Structures are given as C-alpha cells and as structure tokens.
Amino acid sequence: LSVALAQMRSKTNIRFAYDPSLAKNLSVKAADYHGEKLKNILDQLLANSNVAFKEQGGAVVLFPKTSDYESRRPQQPGRIAGKIIDDRGEPLPGANIKIVQTGQGTQTNVDGTYTVNIPAGTYTLEVSYISFQTKRITDVTVREGKTIDLNVVLKAMANSLDQVVVTGTFKTESINALYARQKNDAVVSNGISREQMAALPDKNIGETLKRIAGVSTTDNRRVVVRGIAERYNLAMMDGAVLPSTDVQVRDFEFDIIPNNLVDNVVVSKTATPDMSFGFGGGLVQVNTMAIPTQDFMSFSVGSKYINGSTGKEFLGYQRGKNDYFGFDDGNRKHFPKDLTFFTQANYTPGNTTFTPEKIAAQNKRIGGTERLGTRIYQTAPGQNYQFSMGRSYGLKQSRFGFVGSLSYRNEQSIDDIGHFERGDFNKNGENFYDPTTMVELRQSSAKQYNFNTSLGALVNLGWNTKNHKLTVRNFYSRVFANQFFRVSGWGENAGSDQNSALNEYDRPKFISLLQNRITGEHSIGRLKFEWGVGRNNVNNHEQDAVDAILGPNVTLNGTSYQYGPGNGAANPGPLSRSSYQYVETNWAADAALSYKFKVGK
CATH class of the missing domain: 2.170.130.10 (TonB-dependent receptor, plug domain)
Structure with a gap:
C-alpha cells in the first residue's frame, strides 16, 4: 500500500497522512487506472482491509477501522433553542436570529421561541428586532447531537440612537434572561x-x-x-x-x-x-412540563428509610387489596341508601315496626365490621418510581412535540406524641407526678400511623409555526392518604383507676384531580390573539372514617378493650362510621386580542 500511495502522490499531487507501519505491511492488488476518481481507486485498494480513509484539511487521512470508528461516523448537528423576550419578559415574535460565522438565520415563532440546527462548534449569534437594540452573543458552544438553551433579552431602542449593537457572552445573557421578568414584574x-x-x-x-x-x-x-x-x-x-x-x-x-x-x-x-x-x-x-426542545427519556427508582418508623410496628385497621395502588377494593363501601335510624325513642322491646330481625337485616346490609379491629403491620421503606420522556420533531415549516410522565410513590411513617392532652384527655391542670422521679403519673400518649400512596400522569402536546401555536395539557393525580390515630391514657373524662382509656380514629381519604386544557396563540401582522379552554375535576372522598372509644374489659386472664356502641344521640358516638365526599367540576374559557403599535417616532 505504501508504494501505491507514493505513486498516486506523484501523479496527483494529493497529500496522504498515515502511519507508515499501517501501509508498509498491507498488500494491495496491482491495477491500472485511467481517469478514475481517487475515491473509487482507494475503495478498490482498501477493500477487504482494516484500513479506512477520509478527507480532512486538504489531505487524505488513512486510519484503522477498529480504533477510530468515531472519526468515520457522520457528524450529528447540534441545536440552539430558546426564547427572545423584551426587558419586561414579553415574547418578541418575528425576531431575527443570525449565525455570524455561517450566515444561517431564522425567525422566532408567535411565542418568541426559536430553534437553529447547526454543526458542532463555537459561534456568535446576532439577534435583531424592529425598534430594539441589536444584540450579539459570543462564545455560544454547540456540541454534537446536543441542544443548548439560550434565552435573549432585547432592550427597546432610544429615539436618539440610530443604530446600536450590544455585545454579551452566552453565560451573562442566560443569567439576564432568567431575571428579566421578575425584576420588571409589577407584582411581588x-x-x-x-x-x-x-x-x-x-x-x-x-x-x-x-x-x-x-x-x-x-x-x-x-x-x-x-x-x-x-x-x-x-x-x-x-x-x-x-x-x-x-x-x-x-x-x-x-x-x-x-x-x-x-x-x-x-x-x-x-x-x-x-x-x-x-x-x-x-x-x-x-x-x-412544557414541550421539550430536545428528546429525552429518564427512569428513576428511589427508596426512603425513616428513622424511628421503618421496620417498626405499624397499627391500623384492615387494609384493602388495592391500597398500595391508591384505590379502594370495595372493602370500605358500606353506606347503602334508605337506612332506618334506630334510637331508644323509636325502638322498644315488643315494637312490631322495628323488630330485632329488621335491625339485624340492616346491619347485614351495612356490613364491613370485619375491617374493624387493630392489626399489627410492619412499616415498609418508602418507594418511588418515575418515568418521563419527551420528543420534539422538526417538520417542514413547524415543530411538533410531546412530554409524557408517570410517577408512583408509597410512604409509611409514624408520628410519636409522647404527651397528649386534648378533648376527653384534657386533665385541666390536675396532673400528678412522682415526687422522686418527677415523671407524670397516668400520662397520656398518642401515635399517628400514616400510609400514603400517590399516582401521577401527565401528557402534554404542542405544535407551533412562525405565527401559530397550539398546546394541549392533560394532568391526572390520585392520592390515598390513610391516617390511623390512637390515644391511650387518662383525662378528666377518660380512664379509670389503673385502666387507661383507648380512642381510635381511622381516616382513609381518596383524592383525585383531573385537568385538561388547550391553549392557542395566533399572530397576524400586528394583531395577536390568545385563547384557552380548560376543565378540571376534583373528587375528595373520606371513605368509612371510624371514630371509636374502646372500654376496658377486666377478666382473670387480663384486660382487653372492646368497642362500645352508643345510643345514637351523639355523632360521632362511642363507635361511628362515616363517609364524606366532595366533587367539583369547573369549566373555564378565556380569550385576549391585542394590537401592537408604536407611539412617537
């Protein structure tokens, strides 16, 4: 190969760059060429070899295929994307962006955004807009296959100035754009x-x-x-x-x-x-999340250890099969319609209207008592999973993109309240202490056991051209928050002798939020039309909430606590189950039409 390269150099005056050891030991087939292109000659000479070539700096460079694959790979262009705004933070549609070194240019869309595809390198951008000072941004470094975000702030031109070009660096201009809106905003x-x-x-x-x-x-x-x-x-x-x-x-x-x-x-x-x-x-x-300027995909997994909670005993009523997914499995749906309200006033022994059989039948309709009774679980470590992806597609005269994201999280924790005095457990200052240790006698304490599951999903889509922009946003979130609160101790109206009182409160709450919104921006000359239509729905359902006062039952085998149903005169009574649901749906629409004009010369 070295002999063949020397002959081609003498005939064509083309420079070859290569490692002599690479060409010395490589045999090539002898052939005569007349009027053949150099590329075809080299392709035939290097066929079935481990040597490749490329043109670089006016010379032909030979290199091993296995060690320099990246140098043969076609270079992917980078991208500069961002937004052009004025010093009040308002977008400037139709602003001109020019790459000084190449002359390549583009204009901003109706929302002030722009995108420029360009080979890797360091460039200077020139941004101009009617009645605004032209700005040059230096040291804009573009990397292969990467998108660099550059937002630019332009200042209005004073009447006394004919032409002003302001020069700044990429770093300083990025910082200026971040603070422009907050600095000039009329609101705190x-x-x-x-x-x-x-x-x-x-x-x-x-x-x-x-x-x-x-x-x-x-x-x-x-x-x-x-x-x-x-x-x-x-x-x-x-x-x-x-x-x-x-x-x-x-x-x-x-x-x-x-x-x-x-x-x-x-x-x-x-x-x-x-x-x-x-x-x-x-x-x-x-x-x-808005429409991305570059493609991305991410997946993350996390866990959480809570000191004093993780691995400890976790108390609560019977869990549903779908609690970890944020949905009820039907175990808490025990609130049928058309219930008869029994009290001591309308029920007496011998009353044929309200018989024990009718009461038993209604209790069977309600059901769900198997969920009552405190269970002992183990506090699991927190876990969370998140997946997000975004895609952006450059069409002929427009751009389309979308963002999607899913998230899941479950967390369990215990709040320990060492001293509790509230409601029936209020001692009204009649606290007694051991004279030696000064430790309170018959002290009340409480613990709250928190079980939380959250799900989230988002899909946003967008399309824009120079004068038009449409965005569709969809968001869904669901949370299952279960708080089990247990108080044990004595108070003015709680506990007796050596037996403490025991109160339990279970609050399983399901909350969901769904929002859909579509917005548009359209620019026609000096006219700008903006509109939006949206719908959101929230559903808050505290399902089968339990308030229970447990009384001690002393036997020879020890003391156990039992539920004590009340007479129905108070709600909540010694044992009550409740369901609270709140649903709200809102529709909203808005539109704005503006005309841009200039006052004075």
Whole structure:
C-alpha cells in the first residue's frame, strides 16, 4: 500500500497522512487506472482491509477501522433553542436570529421561541428586532447531537440612537434572561424551577412550597402566604383555577401534585389587573412540563428509610387489596341508601315496626365490621418510581412535540406524641407526678400511623409555526392518604383507676384531580390573539372514617378493650362510621386580542 500511495502522490499531487507501519505491511492488488476518481481507486485498494480513509484539511487521512470508528461516523448537528423576550419578559415574535460565522438565520415563532440546527462548534449569534437594540452573543458552544438553551433579552431602542449593537457572552445573557421578568414584574413574586426541585428530597409540591420565601405550609399540604391562611389564597395550574379539595372551606391540598410532573412554581404575593380574582394572600401558579426542545427519556427508582418508623410496628385497621395502588377494593363501601335510624325513642322491646330481625337485616346490609379491629403491620421503606420522556420533531415549516410522565410513590411513617392532652384527655391542670422521679403519673400518649400512596400522569402536546401555536395539557393525580390515630391514657373524662382509656380514629381519604386544557396563540401582522379552554375535576372522598372509644374489659386472664356502641344521640358516638365526599367540576374559557403599535417616532 505504501508504494501505491507514493505513486498516486506523484501523479496527483494529493497529500496522504498515515502511519507508515499501517501501509508498509498491507498488500494491495496491482491495477491500472485511467481517469478514475481517487475515491473509487482507494475503495478498490482498501477493500477487504482494516484500513479506512477520509478527507480532512486538504489531505487524505488513512486510519484503522477498529480504533477510530468515531472519526468515520457522520457528524450529528447540534441545536440552539430558546426564547427572545423584551426587558419586561414579553415574547418578541418575528425576531431575527443570525449565525455570524455561517450566515444561517431564522425567525422566532408567535411565542418568541426559536430553534437553529447547526454543526458542532463555537459561534456568535446576532439577534435583531424592529425598534430594539441589536444584540450579539459570543462564545455560544454547540456540541454534537446536543441542544443548548439560550434565552435573549432585547432592550427597546432610544429615539436618539440610530443604530446600536450590544455585545454579551452566552453565560451573562442566560443569567439576564432568567431575571428579566421578575425584576420588571409589577407584582411581588417568588418561585422555584424544575432544576431546583430536582436537587431537593421533596416528593410533592406541598413539601416544596415551604422552601419559597414568605410561604409556609400546614401538614405539607395547605399553603400560607405571608401569614395569611389558606382559604384566602388561590391555586392555578397551567393558567386554570384549581377547585377546592376540602368539603367545608376553600382550600387546595398541594400534596396531590408530584414534583416530577412540574416545570416551575411561582407564588405571586400581590395582585395585578390581569390576574384571576378571589385571593387576598397569594396566588400559587403551578406550571407543568412544557414541550421539550430536545428528546429525552429518564427512569428513576428511589427508596426512603425513616428513622424511628421503618421496620417498626405499624397499627391500623384492615387494609384493602388495592391500597398500595391508591384505590379502594370495595372493602370500605358500606353506606347503602334508605337506612332506618334506630334510637331508644323509636325502638322498644315488643315494637312490631322495628323488630330485632329488621335491625339485624340492616346491619347485614351495612356490613364491613370485619375491617374493624387493630392489626399489627410492619412499616415498609418508602418507594418511588418515575418515568418521563419527551420528543420534539422538526417538520417542514413547524415543530411538533410531546412530554409524557408517570410517577408512583408509597410512604409509611409514624408520628410519636409522647404527651397528649386534648378533648376527653384534657386533665385541666390536675396532673400528678412522682415526687422522686418527677415523671407524670397516668400520662397520656398518642401515635399517628400514616400510609400514603400517590399516582401521577401527565401528557402534554404542542405544535407551533412562525405565527401559530397550539398546546394541549392533560394532568391526572390520585392520592390515598390513610391516617390511623390512637390515644391511650387518662383525662378528666377518660380512664379509670389503673385502666387507661383507648380512642381510635381511622381516616382513609381518596383524592383525585383531573385537568385538561388547550391553549392557542395566533399572530397576524400586528394583531395577536390568545385563547384557552380548560376543565378540571376534583373528587375528595373520606371513605368509612371510624371514630371509636374502646372500654376496658377486666377478666382473670387480663384486660382487653372492646368497642362500645352508643345510643345514637351523639355523632360521632362511642363507635361511628362515616363517609364524606366532595366533587367539583369547573369549566373555564378565556380569550385576549391585542394590537401592537408604536407611539412617537
């Protein structure tokens, strides 16, 4: 091969670059070529060999196939994507983006977004818009097959200036774009981004909100903004108002929204005319993941160990087969219609209208007593699974993309209350202590056993062109939160002698949220039309909630506790079972038409 290369060099004046040891020991078949292309000659000479070639820097480079596969692979272009906005954070549709080195250019879409496909390298971008200062951004490094996000802020041009070109670096321009809207916003607001949430151990938005300045939460569910209670705040998702998840007061429980489905959260602490009405404290805006600028796929698995809980005894009533999936298996559906209410007033022995047989038949209709009675389980470690993927497709004059995500989480924990005085267990200051150890005698304590399962799903689709944009967002979340609370001790109206009182409260709650929303943006000349239609539904069902007062039964074999049904005069009585359900469905539609004009020269 080395002899053949020397002959070709003398005849064609083409430079060859190769390792001499590579060509010295490689035999090639002798042949005569007249007017043949160099590529065809080399293909025939190197056929059935382990040597490949490529043209680079005006020379032909020979290399081993096995050791330099990447150098033969066709280079994949990179991508620059982002948004062009003004110093108020408003998008600039139709702005021009130009690659200085290549002359390649594009224009932003109706929402100010843009995408440029370009080979790997370092470039300078020039961004221009009518009546705005042109800006050049240097040191924009594009990597092969990767997408780099670059948002650019343009400033309006002063009348006294004819032409100004502002130069900045990629790093500084990215930071400017992040703070432009918050700095110039007329409202006091704070927020947290998807990247920040990814670095936190929080599993839902209820836990994340308390990390925002001026915001606190109650039980990691209800939000308090600058000390103003939850009923004075308003919750929105993707621009649509979320309904209340509470039966009695206006309140949204944010723990039903998994973190991995959210792009960012913004809390506005003051109102502006363009906001939804009805809040005096704060407006919490949750925005789900938008259409991606590049393809991605991720799957994560996690576990959680809670000190003092995991592996310990976990008390509770009989579980359903589907509790780990967040759904009831029918074991708690024991509330038939048309029940007869029996009291001491309408039932007396010998009454033919209400006989023991009728009472027994109704009790059989109700059923479910097999679920009562405390069981001992073992607290399992927390587990969570998350899968997300996004795809973006560049069409001829438009772009289509979608984002999908699924999440599952189960967590079990125990809250230990060493000293409890409330309700019947209130001693009204009549506490007694051992004079030697100063330990309280007949002390009351409580434990709360928390079993939580959450499911989440999201599918967002989007399509945009230079002047039009359509987005469809779909979000579903379901939470099963079961709290079993057990109090043991003495109080003014609880316990006697050496036998403590025992109260149990079981609160199995199923909450589901479904939201569908479609929005559009259209730009025709100086006119811009924006519209949106949305529907959301929330279902909060506290199913077969139990309040039970257990009394001691002292025998020669020891003391056991038994349920004591009441006379029906009080609710809840010594033993009561309840079902509370709240369902709300909201429809919303909005539209806005704007015309852009310039005042003055």
